[in-house]
Amino acid sequence: MLTIKNLHAEVDGKQILKGINLEIRKGEMHAIMGPNGSGKSSLSSVLAGRENYTVTQGEVIFEGKNLLDMAPEDRAREGLFMAFQYPVEIPGVSNLHFLKTALNEIRAYHNLPALESKEFLKLTKEKQQLVDFNANLMNRSLNEGFSGGEKKRNEVFQLAMLDPKLAILDETDSGLDIDALRIVAAGVNKLRSADKAFMVITHYQRLLEYIVPDFVHVLYNGQIVKTGTKELALELEEKGYDWLKEEVHQKESV
Amino acid sequence: MTSDKSFYEFISNGVPGPEQKVDADNAILPARKLAFSRFKELGLPTIKTEEWRYTNIQRYLKDAFTLAQEEQGTVTAEQLKSASIPQLDSYRAVLVNGRLQADLSTLPSGGKVTVSKLSDAAGNAQLQAWFDKHPHLQSQPFAALNAALFADGLFIEAGMNASLDKPLHIIHVYTASANAFIQPRHLVVLHKSATLEVIESVVGISDNAIAFVNGVTEIVLEENAELWHYNIQNTVKNSRHIHHTSATQKADSRYHHFNFTLPSAELTRNNLSVALTGSNTETNLHGLYLATGTQHVDNHTFVDHLVANCNSNELYKGVLLDDANGVFTGRIHVNQDAQKTNAFQQNNNLLMSEKANINSQPQLEIYADDVKCSHGFTVGRFSEEALFYLRSRGIGAEAAKSLLVNAFAFDITDQVHIPALQDFLAEKIRQYVAGAINN
Ligand SMILES: Nc1ncnc2c1ncn2[C@@H]1O[C@H](COP(=O)(O)OP(=O)(O)O)[C@@H](O)[C@H]1O
Ligand SMILES: [Mg+2]
Numbered sequence: 001m002l003t004i005k006n007l008h009a010e011v012d013g014k015q016i017l018k019g020i021n022l023e024i025r026k027g028e029m030h031a032i033m034g035p036n037g038s039g040k041s042s043l044s045s046v047l048a049g050r051e052n053y054t055v056t057q058g059e060v061i062f063e064g065k066n067l068l069d070m071a072p073e074d075r076a077r078e079g080l081f082m083a084f085q086y087p088v089e090i091p092g093v094s095n096l097h098f099l100k101t102a103l104n105e106i107r108a109y110h111n112l113p114a115l116e117s118k119e120f121l122k123l124t125k126e127k128q129q130l131v132d133f134n135a136n137l138m139n140r141s142l143n144e145g146f147s148g149g150e151k152k153r154n155e156v157f158q159l160a161m162l163d164p165k166l167a168i169l170d171e172t173d174s175g176l177d178i179d180a181l182r183i184v185a186a187g188v189n190k191l192r193s194a195d196k197a198f199m200v201i202t203h204y205q206r207l208l209e210y211i212v213p214d215f216v217h218v219l220y221n222g223q224i225v226k227t228g229t230k231e232l233a234l235e236l237e238e239k240g241y242d243w244l245k246e247e248v249h250q251k252e253s254v
Numbered sequence: 255m256t257s258d259k260s261f262y263e264f265i266s267n268g269v270p271g272p273e274q275k276v277d278a279d280n281a282i283l284p285a286r287k288l289a290f291s292r293f294k295e296l297g298l299p300t301i302k303t304e305e306w307r308y309t310n311i312q313r314y315l316k317d318a319f320t321l322a323q324e325e326q327g328t329v330t331a332e333q334l335k336s337a338s339i340p341q342l343d344s345y346r347a348v349l350v351n352g353r354l355q356a357d358l359s360t361l362p363s364g365g366k367v368t369v370s371k372l373s374d375a376a377g378n379a380q381l382q383a384w385f386d387k388h389p390h391l392q393s394q395p396f397a398a399l400n401a402a403l404f405a406d407g408l409f410i411e412a413g414m415n416a417s418l419d420k421p422l423h424i425i426h427v428y429t430a431s432a433n434a435f436i437q438p439r440h441l442v443v444l445h446k447s448a449t450l451e452v453i454e455s456v457v458g459i460s461d462n463a464i465a466f467v468n469g470v471t472e473i474v475l476e477e478n479a480e481l482w483h484y485n486i487q488n489t490v491k492n493s494r495h496i497h498h499t500s501a502t503q504k505a506d507s508r509y510h511h512f513n514f515t516l517p518s519a520e521l522t523r524n525n526l527s528v529a530l531t532g533s534n535t536e537t538n539l540h541g542l543y544l545a546t547g548t549q550h551v552d553n554h555t556f557v558d559h560l561v562a563n564c565n566s567n568e569l570y571k572g573v574l575l576d577d578a579n580g581v582f583t584g585r586i587h588v589n590q591d592a593q594k595t596n597a598f599q600q601n602n603n604l605l606m607s608e609k610a611n612i613n614s615q616p617q618l619e620i621y622a623d624d625v626k627c628s629h630g631f632t633v634g635r636f637s638e639e640a641l642f643y644l645r646s647r648g649i650g651a652e653a654a655k656s657l658l659v660n661a662f663a664f665d666i667t668d669q670v671h672i673p674a675l676q677d678f679l680a681e682k683i684r685q686y687v688a689g690a691i692n693n
Contacts, residue, residue, distance in 0.1 A: 048646050051638070076648035088643040092661025101657065102647040109648070141661075158647065 008057035018222035034219035079165030083155035148175035185210030277376035289401030352438030366413035404439035412448035444479035458490035475507035505532030527556035541570035545578035574610035
């Protein structure tokens with residue numbers, strides 16, 4: 001579904017991604033871990049098409065198409081979704097109106113008619129329950145005045161509504177208390193299916209107890225320095241990242 | 255007129271004077287003559303005139319104009335469609351170059367609200383009493399010029415307790431086959447406890463020649479009267495507009511004014527002023543200006559608190575795209591006796607390009623001590639992060655921008671009490687934002 005080859009990217013003239021290689025297949029759940037500043041958000045930003053990043057080398061193929069050639073909206077329409085680490089507040093744009101616009105633009109891209117209001121509301125209700133998203137927030141301005149947890153739930157709610165092929169969750173767990181974390185994780189698990197894939201960025205092993213990954217990758221200094229299974233996450237939890245950093249530096253100095 | 259003669263010369267000596275005007279019974283000829291000498295005395299403003307510092311009006315008067323006297327500008331029903339507001343159920347008055355077109359209009363009849371040609375009503379006692387009497391117009395050269403030589407316009411009178419079952423939509427069409435200086439003039443009088451909803455659409459239909467429109471609207475709200483007044487300026491590129499709207503509010507009256515300046519006139523200068531002469535009044539001034547290309551939009555507002563216990567509230571918002579230039583001046587005057595005044599003013603701007611520009615200044619003159627006044631001014635750049643957020647959800651760049659602009663304008667459009675008008679404005683905003691992006 002997604003193939004990342006030797007991806008290099010910079011922002012403001014600073015090299016951030018330094019040769020990422022990653023293959024994600026249908027049905028898989030990938031976790032990306034790594035210390036602060038290692039480039040996790042940068043990777044998801046480059047995939048989603050944030051314009052201040054410049055790709056200097058490498059390629060990304062998504063469902064057989066060159067992802068890096070597409071505008072951000074077309075990536076979304078092709079089935080890519082990124083839950084933001086820091087969701088944006090947009091005063092004056094209602095949550096509901098925003099979602100309806102997004103959903104219908106994606107449908108139009110696939111030559112589908114716009115959803116009838118009734119169908120849209122039905123879908124909304126269903127997905128809202130999935131992540132236990134407060135119905136009162138639906139008519140409010142997008143993320144405006146939402147608590148940290150409400151914003152994160154809204155991201156997962158949008159994910160459920162837009163039903164992408166590949167979802168990237170950038171630290172969706174940070175800022176959630178344990179109950180909220182369970183609900184969000186249960187929601188994500190319900191969205192898992194054989195033809196969908198996930199890339200979950202997290203700091204904590206905690207989330208991975210609920211959302212069990214097929215692969216765990218460690219991103220450090222713009223590269224994936226280690227790949228393993230869910231046991232790797234446990235190991236990181238115990239030992240921290242320092243041993244990995246040392247390993248990397250030893251390799252470099254050889 | 256040739257362009258080597260100054261506009262002032264041309265008006266003073268080169269055109270038929272007020273004596274040539276034929277209003278009913280020549281009833282306002284003395285007022286016209288008075289205004290003409292006032293104009294000659296005042297002269298035309300330059301950029302050294304404080305009120306015209308950011309609008310170099312001389313630049314827009316350089317071309318050769320004739321004083322348009324076309325009795326019947328040609329406008330077809332098809333052309334009127336562009337000014338129509340879909341789903342709006344209203345009475346309709348169509349004016350071409352200031353002249354009421356009865357065949358294209360559906361006026362209220364048989365009730366206590368009358369809509370007539372100003373020239374026909376010149377002998378009316380109300381007109382006699384109010385014509386060119388507004389204190390704020392006395393120092394304005396363009397208003398004086400208008401009073402002296404205006405072509406025609408509307409006289410609207412709502413009797414005591416009168417109201418209409420639906421809004422009155424006035425469509426002002428301006429068209430010029432050769433560069434023309436067009437002067438419409440209107441007077442609106444609401445008697446005690448009358449209520450009216452008026453929507454004005456200002457449109458142009460020809461871009462071949464310059465239409466310079468110098469208009470004046472005087473408004474009188476008697477005790478406890480209420481006027482909802484929407485003004486939508488949406489004309490063609492080759493048009494230039496100066497409009498003075500001056501209202502007088504008596505005790506307990508309520509005036510809600512909305513000004514929407516949309517593309518594409520190259521010059522728009524609005525002088526909106528309200529004199530509060532009775533207590534317990536309410537004044538709401540809402541403005542939205544959306545300027546693209548090389549448009550210049552200048553809003554001068556003036557709220558004059560002459561007596562105690564009045565409330566005024568003003569919110570103007572601007573979205574400037576491309577190379578557009580905006581000016582906002584908000585003057586609030588609170589008389590020594592005007593205790594317990596509440597006067598609020600806010601001007602917010604969104605610049606959507608590097609080259610767009612805004613000059614905004616409040617002018618607070620407060621001579622009473624027991625008052626609540628505030629003013630604020632902001633300029634924001636477009637939020638790239640918000641735009642990316644919307645696009646990352648599959649919303650195209652254009653749609654995302656228009657969503658954000660509509661959101662910015664929401665405080666204003668939300669106050670519009672007519673749903674059809676709200677929809678119309680949202681659609682216009684969408685079109686112009688998309689158009690600007692495609693430039
Ligand atoms: N706009 C930017 N300009 C300069 N440096 C940036 C910018 N955005 C991110 N960075 C840098 O890129 C590196 C990776 O950041 P990020 O991708 O946010 O890491 P992570 O999500 O793993 O914590 C950090 O060193 C950060 O300071
Ligand atoms: Mg991050």
